[in-house]
Amino acid sequence: MHWRNRLFITLALIYGLLGGLIGIAWLIDPTPLPGDVALLHAHIMLLGFIAMMIYGVGLHVLPRFSGRPLYSERIADWQLYTANLGLWLMAAGWLAADVALVAAGGALSWLAIALFTLNILRTVRRYGPGG
Numbered sequence: 001m002h003w004r005n006r007l008f009i010t011l012a013l014i015y016g017l018l019g020g021l022i023g024i025a026w027l028i029d030p031t032p033l034p035g036d037v038a039l040l041h042a043h044i045m046l047l048g049f050i051a052m053m054i055y056g057v058g059l060h061v062l063p064r065f066s067g068r069p070l071y072s073e074r075i076a077d078w079q080l081y082t083a084n085l086g087l088w089l090m091a092a093g094w095l096a097a098d099v100a101l102v103a104a105g106g107a108l109s110w111l112a113i114a115l116f117t118l119n120i121l122r123t124v125r126r127y128g129p130g131g
């Protein structure tokens with residue numbers, strides 16, 4: 001497996017554990033963490049745990065299902081950087097109640113989804129009769 005796809009999966013598992021801990025900590029005592037903890041928890045789970053798992057598994061499996069190499073390894077590397085930097089900025093923004101930071105992180109997270117979309121569509125496209 002490509003190091004980047006393994007890293008996506010490892011990070012997804014770490015985000016899942018972290019998001020769960022934030023939820024449990026918040027249930028025990030909602031006061032220590034500042035900002036919007038529900039949105040922080042939700043996006044660490046949804047963009048961190050769920051989306052990163054889809055990225056790692058998708059980048060590994062979809063080229064194999066389609067019988068073609070991934071369209072671009074470089075685009076997938078940039079997807080790793082933008083998805084993670086984006087999530088950290090969003091998380092920092094929700095902790096600091098800073099909308100501009102959430103928006104910047106959100107734009108990077110969106111870019112990661114767009115890069116994944118481009119790369120996967122170019123990989124699984126029809127190559128002509130029979131495939």
Ligand code: HEM
Pocket residue numbers: 019020021023024026027038039041042045046049050
């Ligand atoms: C260890 C497991 C989890 C714990 C302890 C936990 C705990 C919580 C808590 C305490 C809330 C806030 C409820 C409130 O506002 O009254 C919440 C909201 C939420 N959780 Fe979780 N959760 C867990 C797993 C997950 C997972 C796996 C996902 C998604 C993949 C998820 C997605 C959400 C969402 C979307 C919200 C709503 C946020 C909002 O109201 O804006 N949670 N969770």
Ligand code: HEM
Pocket residue numbers: 039042043046047051102105106107109110
């Ligand atoms: C580009 C990535 C994303 C951006 C920029 C973004 C942005 C936001 C923002 C700004 C809010 C807060 C809205 C409010 O103040 O009420 C929000 C809420 C929420 N988002 Fe996202 N989000 C993104 C991705 C996702 C994804 C991938 C999911 C689910 C798979 C998701 C699920 C939710 C949920 C469940 C809420 C809470 C709704 C509520 O309880 O009020 N988001 N998102």
